[in-house]
Amino acid sequence: MEFGLGGARSERRDAVFDGARKRLHEEPGPPREPFTRERWRAAADLGVTGLCLPGEYGGGGLGALDTALCLEAFSRGSGDTGLAFAVSAHLLACCVAVRDNAGDAARGELLPGLASGALVAANAMTEDEAGSDVSRLATTARLDGDCYVLDGVKSFASNAPAADLLVAYATTDPGLGFLGVTAFAVPRDLPGVSVGEPMAKMGLDGCPAGRVEFSGCRVPARFRLGAEGRGSAVFQGSMAWERACLPAVYLGMMEEQLRHAVEHARKRRQFGRALGDFQAVSHRLVTMKQRLEGARLLLYRACWSLDEGHSGAATDAALSKIAVSEAAVANSLDAIQVFGATGYLGAAGVERQLRDAVPSTIFSGTTEIQRELVARGLGL
Structure with a gap:
């Protein structure tokens, strides 16, 4: 059993640490404001917004262990746990879901911006009454022509106030429980999307969190992630990465x-x-x-x-x-x-x-x- 990291692996980790220490480090002190686009771009320049995304879309093409090593180094180097959490939520809860489940057209449209950090992503799963029970989502989606119409409210969506893209989950068939949930990549600028102000939180100040409301929001069907009714599987796939790496x-x-x-x-x-x-x-x-x-x-x-x-x-x-x-x-x-x-x-x-x-x-x-x-x- 080998516990050493090896040359290329430790060099990559050290490069992330050194870059974060040089460009983003702040000494311990009072609470911070949510991340600015300037700090987000500095993180993106280090490659952390696309660590585990495919190389053909501008990502690092890394596996889970190398992704975790870089996130650990980024957190240690920056000294900003909130920003590191925001980057991780973007990458693991959202980018992974798009990477593994979007169609070719949507992947080509979204992954380059997600990898480069030009797009900030937020995960819109949690609801006030659902919590950890993903089979009881009140947010609904119905197919209407070549769009799905989303209605409902999400809470505790990390990055939402700053997000350009929302990975959202909605019930398409209430009678099927968790088999009736479908996942979508929802551009923030679509009509019918409303995002609240950053919530006042106990910690993780660098990562803004907010409520998201969908009101008759028409999401083009090409932005559906996976097949209809596969939303729970999409979510579990992204959670496997988030629980392991974040x-x-x-x-x-x-x-x-x-x-x-x-x-x-x-x-x-x-x-x-x-x-x-x-x-x-x-x-x-x-x-x-x-x-x-x-x-x-x-x-x-x-x-x-x-x-x-x-x-x-x-x-x-x-x-x-x-x-x-x-x-x-x-x-x-x-x-x-x-x-x-x-x-x-x-x-x-x-x-x-x-x-x-x-x-x-x-x-x-x-x-x-x-x-x-x-x-x-x-x-x-």
């Missing part, structure tokens, strides 16, 4: 967080000694390192399983998402404890890392949903 942004956050905490423990003196000389502090830092490395190994394995097409890939992804998200929250709490009162202040940025970490146990399926997936993998 938590890598938290590995990057935790790596920087631990580096800052160790540096603080070396420099800060109490009772005439460096803070790190006290076992209560040094052991806490060791536990943070242990959580980080354990989560990293599980995530790399999950991405490898996805690349190899293993039957247990879904279970591996669920296990890794649990480990990464719980480590991110626990490490952020420990970092605040190491920094003490300074960690509670906005200027240090440590409390922001905690706020960014909390939603990791909710998005892409809550921790409880992930445990159900693992239980199913165990045959329960």
Whole structure:
């Protein structure tokens, strides 16, 4: 079993890290505003908006593991978990769905802009009353000539206020449950699409989220993703990539967080000694390192399983998402404890890392949903 990354793989990762550190890095501090187009373009110039898209459309053509490595490096280098999350949501929840399910015409029309970052994508699946139950979507779509007419409201759509394209899911046959859901790529500028203002959120400030309303929106049939009634399969395919790869942004956050905490423990003196000389502090830092490395190994394995097409890939992804998200929250709490009162202040940025970490146990399926997936993998 080889744990080394190899030359080309680590060179690519390091290039992303160096570029993000040079062009996008901001020191820890108070909450940020949602990403600007300038920062998005800087991220796109590093190739992260098209990492796993086909090379013929301008993408990187990477598998899940290399995609995750680059997202981890981008998050660590930029120091902006919100922006890294926004890029990941664009790439994994949306671009993957278009890549794998759009017809040739739509792929040619959409993928070059998505890969280059000229188009920002948002995933419009979640609804107020549906949550994790994708078989009960109130948003409907009916075929009318060569268009589908969409009506309904989506909530918690990451990137929506800044998006040019919405990957949306709607019920085309209410009697079929999850087999009656269909997926669409919806250009933002179509009549009948309305996007709300950015929601006030606990964290991930760099990633705007908003509500999306479809009111008699006529979506050309060429923008349907997959066959009618295959929306749940489209969604699960994109979620396989999102659950495996997106938590890598938290590995990057935790790596920087631990580096800052160790540096603080070396420099800060109490009772005439460096803070790190006290076992209560040094052991806490060791536990943070242990959580980080354990989560990293599980995530790399999950991405490898996805690349190899293993039957247990879904279970591996669920296990890794649990480990990464719980480590991110626990490490952020420990970092605040190491920094003490300074960690509670906005200027240090440590409390922001905690706020960014909390939603990791909710998005892409809550921790409880992930445990159900693992239980199913165990045959329960």
